[in-house]
Structures are given as C-alpha cells and as structure tokens.
Amino acid sequence: MPIDATQPYDPDNIFAKILRGEIPNDTVFEDEHVLAFRDINPQAPVHVLVIPKGEYVSWDDFAAKAPDVEIAHFVRKVGEIARDLDLVEPGYRLLANIGGHGHQEVPHLHVHLFGGKPLGPMLARG
Ligand code: AMP
Numbered sequence: 389m390p391i392d393a394t395q396p397y398d399p400d401n402i403f404a405k406i407l408r409g410e411i412p413n414d415t416v417f418e419d420e421h422v423l424a425f426r427d428i429n430p431q432a433p434v435h436v437l438v439i440p441k442g443e444y445v446s447w448d449d450f451a452a453k454a455p456d457v458e459i460a461h462f463v464r465k466v467g468e469i470a471r472d473l474d475l476v477e478p479g480y481r482l483l484a485n486i487g488g489h490g491h492q493e494v495p496h497l498h499v500h501l502f503g504g505k506p507l508g509p510m511l512a513r514g
Pocket residue numbers: 402411413426427428429430437484485491492493494495
C-alpha cells in the first residue's frame with residue numbers, strides 16, 4: 389500500500405531496520421550519511437536503492453528539512469554510485485516515489501537507480 393508522505397517518520401519502517409542492522413541487505417556503498425543496497429525485487433539488471441541515514445520520510449521531507457550539506461552529499465553520492473557501477477555511458481534512470489500517487493511504499497526516502505539495459509519510456513502509457 390502506498391504511504392502518506394506527510395506522515396511522521398516511523399522508526400519501525402523496513403529501511404530503518406536495515407540501517408540498524410536488524411535486517412540484512414546487499415550493500416553496494418556505505419559511508420557515515422548514505423547507504424546504497426540492491427533492491428530485493430529488482431526491476432532491471434541493476435536496481436539499487438540509495439538512502440540517507442537521516443530520518444526523512446520522502447524526497448519532499450528531505451528537500452524541505454535536510455541541511456544543505458546533507459542534500460549536497462546525498463546528491464553527489466548518488467552520482468558517484470552510478471559512476472562506480474559503470475552506468476554513466478550506457479545511461480541509467482533515477483526515480484523517487486513520493487506518497488500515494490507516486491506509489492511510495494517504504495516511508496524512508498530512497499532513490500531508485502535503474503540500469504543495465506535500455507529502460508524504455510519513462511511511464512507506462514494509459
Ligand atoms: P517504493 O515503492 O519506491 O517505496 O519502493 C520500495 C522498494 O523497496 C521496492 O522496490 C522493494 O522491492 C524494495 N524493498 C522492500 N524491502 C526491501 C528489502 N528488505 N531489501 C531491499 N529492497 C527492499
């Protein structure tokens with residue numbers, strides 16, 4: 389079920405549990421502020437989720453509340469992770485789902501990074 393992106397942060401969400409080490413993950417990159425791991429249900433040959441370690445419900449919450457330095461670090465790391473996965477020349481897609489119409493299911497900000505094949509048009513038509 390999609391979440392309401394205006395809800396308060398839920399510390400029991402699945403990505404919070406991953407950050408606390410309570411649930412395993414297939415880590416691609418980690419530093420003090422960012423974790424990137426492979427999606428459990430990949431929609432492309434490369435499907436990585438990049439999350440900040442701070443408690444942000446969604447991109448909207450992050451954009452509104454995170455300090456500039458955290459936002460800059462996060463954006464740079466997403467770029468670096470894609471570069472390190474050799475995705476820049478063939479190309480890749482970033483996606484952040486927000487709230488109900490965005491079909492966001494996990495209430496901790498995550499950016500999907502897709503690649504490894506031609507990804508087709510941006511949205512299904514109809
Ligand atoms: P969204 O609809 O943008 O909230 O996407 C949530 C994503 O989290 C989906 O692509 C799920 O497959 C993925 N996901 C859920 N649980 C896990 C998990 N334990 N490890 C890795 N990915 C997960």
